[in-house]
Structure formats: C-alpha cells, structure tokens
Amino acid sequence: MPFNSLSFLVFIVVFLILYYIPRNKWQLSILLIGSCIFYGVLNFGYFLLLSALTFFVFYFGKIFSIPSFKRKHFIFSFIIIVLVIIYLFFKYYHFIYNHLSPILFQSSFSYFSYWFPIPSAIIYPLGLSFFVFSALSYIIDLKRGVIPPEKDFMVFANYFLFFPKISQGPIERAGRLLPSFREVHQFDYFQVANGLKLIAWGLFKKVVIADRIAVIVNTIYNNPDSYNGLYFMVATLFFAFQIYADFSGYTDMAIGIAKMLGYELTQNFNKPYFSKSIREFWTRWHISFSTWLRDYLFLPVAFKLSDGWKKDKIFGIQTEKIIYALAITFTFFICGIWHGEGLNFVVWGLLFGVALSLSRLFKKSLRKNKILRPKRSNKIIKFFQWFLTFSFVCFAWIFFRSNTIQEAFLIIKKIIQTPYTLPQGQLSLGYVLSIFRGFGVTQHEFIIAILSITFLLFVDYFRKNREITATINNLPAFFRWIVYYFILIMILFFGAFNSTQDFIYAKF
Amino acid sequence: MPNFKFVFRLVLRIFFLSLPFFIYAILIYITDPFNILRTSSTIDENIKLQYAAKLNEPLWTINQFNIKPKSSVLFGDSRMILTNLNNINTISGKNYSNMAFGGANLNEIIKTFWYVSSKVRLSDVYFGLNFDFYNQLNNRDRVTGAIAVFKNKLLYFTNLNVLEAFYYCIRDQFFEMKVDLERPFINFSLSKDAYWKWKLNQIGSKFYDSYVYPHQYYDELRKIRIYCLKHHIHLTFIILPVHQDLQKFLINKNLTGAEYRFINDIRHFGDVYDFNVSNYLTTNRDNFVDPIHGKKIIYDTLVKIVFSKGLKNIYITNIYKFYPSY
Numbered sequence: 001m002p003f004n005s006l007s008f009l010v011f012i013v014v015f016l017i018l019y020y021i022p023r024n025k026w027q028l029s030i031l032l033i034g035s036c037i038f039y040g041v042l043n044f045g046y047f048l049l050l051s052a053l054t055f056f057v058f059y060f061g062k063i064f065s066i067p068s069f070k071r072k073h074f075i076f077s078f079i080i081i082v083l084v085i086i087y088l089f090f091k092y093y094h095f096i097y098n099h100l101s102p103i104l105f106q107s108s109f110s111y112f113s114y115w116f117p118i119p120s121a122i123i124y125p126l127g128l129s130f131f132v133f134s135a136l137s138y139i140i141d142l143k144r145g146v147i148p149p150e151k152d153f154m155v156f157a158n159y160f161l162f163f164p165k166i167s168q169g170p171i172e173r174a175g176r177l178l179p180s181f182r183e184v185h186q187f188d189y190f191q192v193a194n195g196l197k198l199i200a201w202g203l204f205k206k207v208v209i210a211d212r213i214a215v216i217v218n219t220i221y222n223n224p225d226s227y228n229g230l231y232f233m234v235a236t237l238f239f240a241f242q243i244y245a246d247f248s249g250y251t252d253m254a255i256g257i258a259k260m261l262g263y264e265l266t267q268n269f270n271k272p273y274f275s276k277s278i279r280e281f282w283t284r285w286h287i288s289f290s291t292w293l294r295d296y297l298f299l300p301v302a303f304k305l306s307d308g309w310k311k312d313k314i315f316g317i318q319t320e321k322i323i324y325a326l327a328i329t330f331t332f333f334i335c336g337i338w339h340g341e342g343l344n345f346v347v348w349g350l351l352f353g354v355a356l357s358l359s360r361l362f363k364k365s366l367r368k369n370k371i372l373r374p375k376r377s378n379k380i381i382k383f384f385q386w387f388l389t390f391s392f393v394c395f396a397w398i399f400f401r402s403n404t405i406q407e408a409f410l411i412i413k414k415i416i417q418t419p420y421t422l423p424q425g426q427l428s429l430g431y432v433l434s435i436f437r438g439f440g441v442t443q444h445e446f447i448i449a450i451l452s453i454t455f456l457l458f459v460d461y462f463r464k465n466r467e468i469t470a471t472i473n474n475l476p477a478f479f480r481w482i483v484y485y486f487i488l489i490m491i492l493f494f495g496a497f498n499s500t501q502d503f504i505y506a507k508f
Numbered sequence: 509m510p511n512f513k514f515v516f517r518l519v520l521r522i523f524f525l526s527l528p529f530f531i532y533a534i535l536i537y538i539t540d541p542f543n544i545l546r547t548s549s550t551i552d553e554n555i556k557l558q559y560a561a562k563l564n565e566p567l568w569t570i571n572q573f574n575i576k577p578k579s580s581v582l583f584g585d586s587r588m589i590l591t592n593l594n595n596i597n598t599i600s601g602k603n604y605s606n607m608a609f610g611g612a613n614l615n616e617i618i619k620t621f622w623y624v625s626s627k628v629r630l631s632d633v634y635f636g637l638n639f640d641f642y643n644q645l646n647n648r649d650r651v652t653g654a655i656a657v658f659k660n661k662l663l664y665f666t667n668l669n670v671l672e673a674f675y676y677c678i679r680d681q682f683f684e685m686k687v688d689l690e691r692p693f694i695n696f697s698l699s700k701d702a703y704w705k706w707k708l709n710q711i712g713s714k715f716y717d718s719y720v721y722p723h724q725y726y727d728e729l730r731k732i733r734i735y736c737l738k739h740h741i742h743l744t745f746i747i748l749p750v751h752q753d754l755q756k757f758l759i760n761k762n763l764t765g766a767e768y769r770f771i772n773d774i775r776h777f778g779d780v781y782d783f784n785v786s787n788y789l790t791t792n793r794d795n796f797v798d799p800i801h802g803k804k805i806i807y808d809t810l811v812k813i814v815f816s817k818g819l820k821n822i823y824i825t826n827i828y829k830f831y832p833s834y
Contacts, residue, residue, distance in 0.1 A: 189517060
C-alpha cells in the first residue's frame with residue numbers, strides 16, 4: 001500500500017477516525033492493527049516474518065535486563081548473526097543463485113540444487129533492511145547500556161512495525177522514538193494540520209517531480225547504446241533530483257503521517273544539494289542512515305583500528321588520518337553493498353569513501369594554501385565548492401543509476417567523448433526539437449520537470465533550516481491558502497499519475 | 509474522544525480546500541469535453557471537436573475508436589490523417605477507422621496498435637510510416653497517458669488537456685469566444701518562398717540531425733508481425749510522400765543507407781508501398797502545404813493505388829514503389 005495510492009488514502013482516513021476515538025491503551029492496539037493491515041495486505045508471509053523477528057528481538061532483548069545472566073555476549077552475537085543472515089539471505093539470494101547456478105546445475109553438485117528455490121519465489125520483503133537496522137541499533141544500544149530493554153510487547157511491536165516508517169525509514173533509534181509509544185496521543189489540530197501539509201509537500205515531490213523525471217531518466221538510462229553524452233548529462237542531472245524528490249518526498253509523507261498520529265520522526269534530508277563538501281553532503285543526505293552508519297559501523301571500526309595502532313605516524317602520515325581513511329572507506333563500501341549487489345553500487349560507495357578519506361588527508365594542507373582556502377566568506381569560492389561537490393555527487397549517481405558497472409563506464413565514456421558541437425555550427429529550432437524528441441516526453445512535460453525542480457530548489461533555499469510547515473505557517477492566512485491551492489493544483493494537474501513509479505528506496 | 513471543536517475545524521478547512529475541486533469535477537462531468545464519460549450534451553459536438561481533438565489528439569482519437577471500434581485500422585501521423593477516410597471506405601469497400609494523430613511517432617503507433625488489438629479482432633492494418641519515424645531518439649509518448657485515462661477515469665478529471673478543453677469549450681459555447689488552436693505563436697510575415705525554406709530547415713533539422721538506429725522498434729514491429737500472422741491480420745506499410753527538397757536533407761546527412769535499411773526492415777513485417785520517390789508529384793511545391801504535408805491530389809492518388817484492388821499488381825511506377833514482404 002504505497003503512500004501515493006488511493007487505497008492508502010482510504011486506509012488513513014478510516015484509520016485516523018478509529019485511532020483517535022479511544023483515549024486509553026486501546027489506541028496502541030489500534031495502531032498495531034493498522035500497521036499489521038498496512039504491511040499484511042502487501043504480503044502476508046513477510047508480515048509474519050517481520051512479526052516473528054519482532055518477537056525474537058523482544059524476547060532475547062529482555063535477557064539484557066537480567067543482571068545475573070552471564071552469557072549476554074553470546075546472546076548479543078546470536079541475535080546479530082540471525083538478523084544479518086536473514087537480511088543477507090533475502091537481499092543477496094538472487095545474486096548468489098545467479099552466480100552459483102552454473103556450478104549447481106552442471107556438476108556433481110546438482111543434488112544440492114534442489115535445496116535452492118528459484119529466485120522468482122523469493123521476493124525481497126519490503127522494508128526488511130530498515131527493520132534490521134532498527135533491530136541492530138536496539139540490540140547494540142542494549143549491550144552498550146544506552147537504553148533499558150522494553151518490557152511491554154505492545155509498545156515494542158508498535159515501535160518496530162510502525163507503518164509510517166516500516167517500508168523506507170527513517171531509521172529511528174529506540175531511545176528516541178520508543179518512549180512516545182508509551183503515551184496516549186490526543187487529537188491535536190496543529191499536529192494533524194502540519195502532518196497534512198507535509199504529506200501534500202511529499203506527494204508533490206513524488207508525483208510532480210520524481211515520477212515525471214523518472215520517464216526521462218528511464219528512457220535514457222535503459223538505452224545506454226542509443227544516446228550520446230549530452231543526453232546522459234541531462235539524465236544524470238535529472239536523476240540527482242529524481243532520487244532526492246522521490247526519497248525525501250516519501251520521508252516527508254512518512255513524517256507527516258506520523259505527525260498526524262502524534263509521533264515525531266527524524267528528519268532524513270536537509271537541503272543536501274546545497275552542500276559545499278562531500279562531508280557536509282552526508283550530514284544532509286539520508287541522515288538517519290548516515291548517522292546509523294557512523295554510530296554502529298564507522299566508530300566501532302575506527303576504535304578497533306586505533307586499539308591496534310600505537311604509533312603516532314605511519315609513512316609520515318598521522319595514524320589518526322589513516323584510521324579515518326580505512327574506517328570511512330570500509331563504511332562506504334558497506335553502504336554501497338547495502339544499496340545493491342552490483343559492482344556499480346560498490347564503486348558508488350567507494351567513490352564517497354575515497355573522497356572523504358582524501359579530503360581528510362589533505363585537509364591541513366588545503367587550509368594552509370591561501371589560494372585554495374581564502375576567506376570563508378568569499379562567494380566565488382563558496383560557489384566553486386558547491387559546484388565541485390554537486391558535480392561529484394552527480395558523477396557518483398551515474399554508478400548508482402546504471403544497470404551494470406559496464407554501462408556506467410560506457411556512459412562516462414560517452415559523456416567525455418561526445419563532441420558538444422552544433423550541426424553547421426549554429427543553434428537552430430529544428431536541432432533543439434530533434435534533441436527534445438529523444439527524452440520520451442513532450443516538450444511541455446520537459447519544461448514542467450525543469451520548473452518543478454527549480455521550485456523545489458527555491459523552497460529548499462528559502463526555508464533555511466526550518467521545516468516546510470514552519471515556513472508555511474509563518475505566512476499570512478491569505479498567502480497560506482494560495483500555497484495550499486498551488487500545491488494541490490500542481491499535484492492534481494501536473495502529477496505524473498499515468499506513469500506512477502515505485503519509490504526508489506523501497507527496493508533497498 | 510477527540511476534541512470535536514478542533515476536528516470540526518479541520519474537516520471544515522479540508523472541505524473548503526477541496527470544494528473548488530469538487531465543483532470542477534462536477535463541471536467536467538457535465539461538460540465532458542472529450543466524450544469519455546459519455547454523459548453530456550451541454551457542449552456542441554463540433555465545439556468539442558474543434559478544441560478537445562486538437563489539445564490531446566491521442567486521447568480524442570482513441571476515444572473515438574472506443575465509441576465505434578472497427579476491425580480495419582489506419583495508424584500514422586498527420587500525413588495519414590490527410591488521407592480521405594470516406595474515399596478509402598468507398599474504394600476498398602471496407603469500413604476503416606483512422607487512428608492516426610498529429611505528431612505521432614513509431615513508439616506511439618506501436619502502443620496504439622496494442623491497445624486497439626486488445627479491443628477488437630483486427631483484420632486490416634495500415635501503418636503510415638516514414639524514415640523519420642524509425643529513429644530511437646523519436647520516442648515521445650502521449651499514448652500511455654491517454655490509455656491510462658481509460659483505465660482509471662479519475663485521471664480524466666486531473667488531465668491538464670481536459671481542463672484546457674473545458675475552458676475553451678465553455679468560452680465558445682456560452683460566450684462565443686473562438687480560439688484558433690492551430691495558429692502559430694510566432695506571427696510569420698514571410699514570403700511563400702522564405703516560409704518554405706524556414707520550414708524545410710526546421711523540419712529537416714528536427715528529423716535528421718540526431719539519428720540512432722531503433723533496435724527497440726525493430727523488436728516491437730517483429731512482435732506485431734508475429735501477432736498479425738497468428739491472428740490473420742493483413743499488415744501493410746505505407747511510406748508517405750514528402751517533398752523532395754526534404755529528401756535532399758537526408759542525403760546531406762548521409763542517412764540514405766539508414767533509409768534503405770528502414771525499408772528493408774519493414775519489408776520483414778509486411779508489404780511496403782513507398783510513395784517517397786522523386787516524381788512530378790513530389791517535386792512540385794504546389795502539391796504541398798509544407799515539405800511534409802501534401803495536398804489532396806497527393807493523398808487521393810495514394811489512396812487509389814493502395815486501397816483499390818485492381819492496381820495492386822503494378823509493382824513499380826514512377827509514382828511509387830511496391831515491395832512485397834519477405
């Protein structure tokens with residue numbers, strides 16, 4: 001039941017009415033039933049899997065509250081291994097099967113082939129990775145003593161199966177979100193109204209921007225042999241905004257729905273394309289995931305490495321920098337693999353890992369250089385920093401969007417080798433039209449896509465660090481209603497409803 | 509229980525916010541500019557034809573087919589529209605439906621074909637194609653959107669062309685304010701010669717500046733061929749005539765080889781009538797409105813040759829070439 005479907009609209013209206021009727025513990029039961037229906041209608045089998053995992057984590061998590069229990073470390077490792085194995089099985093089964101099947105079916109191992117169901121029988125459960133990330137953080141935090149184990153299963157199950165976040169996050173920490181499930185939530189007009197505004201804004205990003213751009217991006221990226229570098233430049237640029245609008249649109253809707261129910265979810269995006277460095281980009285992009293990686297992967301790896309290295313310098317480089325480089329490269333390598341099994345995702349992750357390592361290694365020498373690091377307020381330098389960061393991120397998106405690593409290199413080659421010259425050396429209307437014919441959409445649709453991206457950037461720029469709802473609420477009533485109508489008209493008349501695409505991050 | 513004062517306030521605001529959209533939906537329901545809901549006689553049919561049919565040709569054309577489905581169908585672009593349907597019906601003795609629409613490309617034609625084939629049992633299919641269709645970079649798609657409207661009627665109310673058509677229809681019907689949607693935005697004050705040259709350069713550049721061989725279309729046409737063989741559908745391709753000045757563009761862009769390959773490719777899928785040959789009809793500017801759109805004489809000749817049974821055995825004349833399918 002995607003958030004941008006009519007069935008969800010019906011579901012949420014009915015659910016809200018039922019949710020706010022009781023003012024006691026029944027509310028939590030209704031919320032759990034709602035979450036079960038939301039996920040269960042999608043795939044009942046996988047709903048049972050997530051329910052079983054919830055019970056598993058709850059039951060074993062309780063052991064951490066027994067002070068006399070001595071095999072906590074063993075239980076901790078057991079839970080982690082079970083969660084990781086289940087995740088890896090569903091995530092990489094297709095990949096492993098495809099690579100093992102030639103051996104299994106053509107050799108003396110053929111007996112074992114009966115053990116492996118065909119990949120089409122194994123569908124990746126929606127939101128499994130987000131569930132596993134939450135579960136891992138819960139268990140690790142228990143082990144670290146950051147949070148106490150949850151004793152109420154109803155509260156615990158609601159935290160894990162909370163339908164606004166179950167399919168694509170944000171990845172919430174138990175310490176932050178879990179306590180709010182212990183409260184009874186009353187109807188709050190402003191919360192619900194703000195939630196509705198966020199949902200509308202998220203829907204605008206999804207159906208007006210992301211789904212419209214998706215047609216252009218898919219047309220070009222799915223035919224890598226047919227297009228030249230100019231098309232790929234445009235498609236890559238569009239993809240950068242497609243994935244941003246798609247994922248941040250989903251997150252806005254998730255936060256909005258949670259808000260309507262009285263819960264606050266973490267902000268996942270904070271104007272990522274205004275970043276002036278790769279480091280800054282990752283503090284603004286998929287924040288709940290990047291902070292998860294920082295706390296549960298990067299820092300433990302870095303601490304582990306620093307335990308083993310006692311020297312201050314290795315080959316004249318500070319050990320601290322080497323540790324950072326290794327830990328961050330490893331973290332982004334895992335980040336790449338998490339996104340997909342293809343080598344293109346590995347390269348995508350490594351690109352960021354290497355870039356961050358290099359920026360750390362040369363940080364001091366860059367700061368000392370007066371040409372490269374003049375006054376911070378210099379607008380030209382700021383623009384240059386933004387441009388470099390944005391170009392690098394777009395370059396990395398080529399690997400992310402390409403279907404294979406070979407295609408990614410072909411696209412890069414085309415972008416470099418295309419002679420960006422005009423026929424007969426002049427720009428004619430006919431030439432422009434001939435270019436437009438290849439995007440798979442009408443000229444009007446192309447222009448709408450560009451205008452809506454501009455609008456998104458405009459809003460991002462002017463809302464500063466405030467939430468979009470706060471920006472709207474600060475407007476006088478007359479302008480506020482103009483904004484409401486504008487967003488609604490855009491969604492209804494400019495939304496690409498006939499080419500609705502799945503949310504990109506649903507497959508991760 | 510929730511505080512009803514606030515609930516009522518919220519519901520009231522949502523109601524006021526959505527009220528204009530409900531009113532709009534009711535108006536669309538009453539006027540039905542594209543005749544898709546088939547509910548209304550408020551707007552004159554000629555007015556609808558004047559606006560709706562021009563604002564979204566695929567939607568209009570497909571809906572016309574849905575109203576009166578026929579087993580003999582013509583597909584193509586504006587050039588195919590210019591073939592006189594009454595003439596075709598009289599000469600062939602069959603009842604044809606013209607599913608051609610302005611600015612169509614092969615991608616849209618293929619999608620329309622599959623839609624039509626899902627609605628009726630086809631018997632005769634004519635594809636009006638030209639080399640400029642056979643280009644991977646010519647892939648704009650308006651048909652998917654149009655078909656989506658028939659699958660989900662709610663999309664009809666949110667279609668921008670429906671809103672435009674509604675606006676123009678209301679203006680014309682109730683205020684007699686007519687709008688010529690075909691009038692160009694730029695006011696040309698060019699001589700006939702200069703206009704011809706400008707149009708020639710524009711079309712030539714648009715058609716032939718960017719060319720990529722369409723493997724995808726080849727595969728799609730092959731699927732259509734298989735489908736036609738399986739269902740005993742007679743599939744014919746007509747290469748429509750363009751003025752030879754435009755043909756020179758193709759030569760200048762070194763695309764004659766690609767054009768030959770195009771003819772050879774479509775011969776794998778059906779009989780081909782090639783009217784794009786140099787002769788007294790295609791070299792005379794007086795026979796053309798612009799370099800791609802011919803006048804009545806051109807299309808009448810074409811219809812006579814393609815649709816009259818007696819002339820089918822003439823293989824090569826100076827007017828056309830006939831390539832039987834492989």
